[in-house]
Amino acid sequence: MSSNSAQLEAFLARLYVDPVARASFKSNPRAEAEKAGLSDEQCAALEQLDWMGLEMAARSFAKKRHRKHRSTWFAALRTCVSRLRFSRFMP
């Protein structure tokens, strides 16, 4: 049961981050869910998926990842600048 739950989480994770996977799933939910090795029960549940929620969650996740990536990049830049400043005073 738990490995099957892990498969379902992996399937959902792919739907959240991959627009291509989302489009394939939307065009044929049952086939895509079966391809991922999900149980009959899980396939049936995915056919009743909250589509609007999926799209909105995926968009929100993408924004978060983008913001995180940007702040990591700025943090790295800030570190480099402060190191450069500091190195001017080093022998």
Added chain:
Amino acid sequence: MEEAEAAAAAVAVAVAKMMNTLTDRVGLGWRPDLAAGILDHLDGIDLLEVIADDFFSAPRQKVRALKTLAAQVPVILHGVSLGLASSAPVETKRLDQMARLMDQVRPEFWSEHLAFVRAGGIELGHLAAPPRNSSSVDAAAANLHRAQAAVGAKPLVENIATLIDPPASTLSECAWINGILSSSNCGLLFDLHNVLANGLNHGYDPLEFVRQVPPERIAAIHIAGGKFISAPDGTQRLLDDHCHDVPDPVFELLEEIAARAPGPLTVILERDGDYPSMDSLLAQIAQARRALAKGRARRVQLAEAFI
């Protein structure tokens, strides 16, 4: 017999009155953008909640700065990337990092979300709701057991906001959370804006939800604000983005909890962007204190009614 009951009720009233003033606290989420304002206003902030993950791979001086901060003001640590409600076992490396930071900072307590954040080799970079069923209750309880063993203390667990109703769920959100609380014996970090958002987005009454959670489990509370976003079909959903002021319904839920919870409450105001002035944040902290006081007064009245 009546005398004994009256005495017990009087004690209950006295305890409730004491709790009004002695133990509830209201603090703020520590963010680098707010650092200067926070340090200038520590007299109006009871405690700070620090995102633990920001310090897992931080240079020594950054951790030292956090330790200095913790020496000045009570600090609690908040994790965002363990994925404790994942069906996969929580990663040992991340637990070790949390344990090390706990050892260095010695916070009052730590907390994490009931969410999965990675699966099948994909990092979501965000908190996702797993299917709510008995299997994920067991998986979360097992992860919480691992976390306690590695870190040396149980975390408080936090309910999350979700724009999508997780598929393959057989339990209501409330039954799922209560199941995890009882099987792990953990306390709850109750995020009230998440309750409001999920209630509005998925069609349940937030106040009813709050009333169904065992009040003795509620140890800490998050308050925040969000915004309505449009779905492709034109309907609207409430996004918990922490970038807006705390709306009134959240303060109403806070009052309700203060009227029900027997233990002391730690309330944290979360703000993650579009930062307002410190005056505005302090005003929201003050409003939280008023909501707590109103709830505690209701609790006292209730105790007095038994006399």
